Amino acid sequence: MNAVISAHDLHRWYGHGDDAYHAVRGVDLNVRQGEVFALLGTNGAGKTSTLDLLEGLAAPDDGVVEVFGLDPMRDRRRVRPDLGIMLQSGGLPAELTVIETLEMWRGTCTHPTTVDDVLTKVQLTERAGVRVGSLSGGEKRRVDLACALLGRPRLLFLDEPTTGLDPENRRATWRLLNDLKASGVTMVLTTHYLDEAEALADTIAIMHAGTIARSGTLREIVDGHPSTIAFDHPGITLPPLPGLRVDGGRVSLTTHRLQDDLLAVLTWAHHERVTLPGLTARAASLESVFLDLAGEPADDKIGATR
Numbered sequence: 296m297n298a299v300i301s302a303h304d305l306h307r308w309y310g311h312g313d314d315a316y317h318a319v320r321g322v323d324l325n326v327r328q329g330e331v332f333a334l335l336g337t338n339g340a341g342k343t344s345t346l347d348l349l350e351g352l353a354a355p356d357d358g359v360v361e362v363f364g365l366d367p368m369r370d371r372r373r374v375r376p377d378l379g380i381m382l383q384s385g386g387l388p389a390e391l392t393v394i395e396t397l398e399m400w401r402g403t404c405t406h407p408t409t410v411d412d413v414l415t416k417v418q419l420t421e422r423a424g425v426r427v428g429s430l431s432g433g434e435k436r437r438v439d440l441a442c443a444l445l446g447r448p449r450l451l452f453l454d455e456p457t458t459g460l461d462p463e464n465r466r467a468t469w470r471l472l473n474d475l476k477a478s479g480v481t482m483v484l485t486t487h488y489l490d491e492a493e494a495l496a497d498t499i500a501i502m503h504a505g506t507i508a509r510s511g512t513l514r515e516i517v518d519g520h521p522s523t524i525a526f527d528h529p530g531i532t533l534p535p536l537p538g539l540r541v542d543g544g545r546v547s548l549t550t551h552r553l554q555d556d557l558l559a560v561l562t563w564a565h566h567e568r569v570t571l572p573g574l575t576a577r578a579a580s581l582e583s584v585f586l587d588l589a590g591e592p593a594d595d596k597i598g599a600t601r
């Protein structure tokens with residue numbers, strides 16, 4: 296496999312002693328040349344902490360990470376020119392204009408493109424003379440992206456790239472990221488928008504409590520997850536289907552054979568001459584996988600002493 300990033304058994308702790316927090320707990324991942332790799336997870340799952348390790352902004356407490364076959368921290372001077380990094384909050388100086396900001400940033404790049412090029416790409420040409428402090432949240436996000444693109448990166452890290460963008464600008468950013476992908480740029484992104492991962496990612500990894508709980512293509516992740524049939528209890532003896540559960544007044548069945556089990560439920564209801572109020576049949580989706588994982592308790596290592 297042509298891996299741009301390979302990480303094995305990464306661990307990251309914050310603090311020491313009784314207050315130590317084990318934020319990344321044995322993460323393994325590989326990112327292939329030219330793919331878009333999306334890291335999903337609930338707030339605090341460990342996405343940004345993991346991204347920092349891949350970007351070489353922090354060293355793992357344990358485990359190994361390689362980017363282009365090099366250690367992103369120790370070999371930073373060799374790796375950095377090929378990276379573009381869009382952090383979760385850019386922290387750009389408010390008093391500089393957009394163009395001044397980009398010119399300043401351009402001065403730090405090894406083989407930069409032009410400021411005009413990135414302004415066009417993020418559709419901020421009209422706002423070039425405006426102070427960063429006066430921009431909207433979505434516009435600031437696009438300046439962050441423009442900075443990340445200035446160095447013509449081969450590998451782009453994007454931490455929640457479209458947070459704060461309106462739907463039109465989100466779509467424009469997706470188009471831009473797809474164009475970059477078509478030109479061979481490898482991307483690792485975190486997002487809270489599941490539709491963003493569905494639209495952009497070749498590989499999706501869902502983090503939960505510091506570990507990667509599921510990973511694969513969208514199809515692989517969804518195919519391994521059950522569908523759900525549910526209806527309000529009709530007040531008669533229920534059909535003898537394995538796995539049928541009653542919770543409050545609601546009957547539910549999780550199944551890997553949605554069509555067969557739905558047919559069995561409907562056939563039973565027809566014979567019993569009952570209508571099933573609130574009947575729903577939900578095929579597995581990225582959202583249902585995500586919500587089920589998010590509802591799982593974290594394991595016992597939270598707060599464990601380092």
Ligand SMILES: Nc1ncnc2c1ncn2[C@@H]1O[C@H](COP(=O)(O)OP(=O)(O)OP(=O)(O)O)[C@@H](O)[C@H]1O
Pocket residue numbers: 309310316318336337338339340341342343344345
């Ligand atoms: N500097 C720090 N000191 C102590 N704990 C930290 C520090 N940075 C992060 N954490 C904790 O580590 C855990 C993982 O944080 P991280 O920012 O990696 O999560 P995330 O998945 O990126 O979350 P979000 O989606 O909210 O950005 C969180 O519980 C967070 O509170």
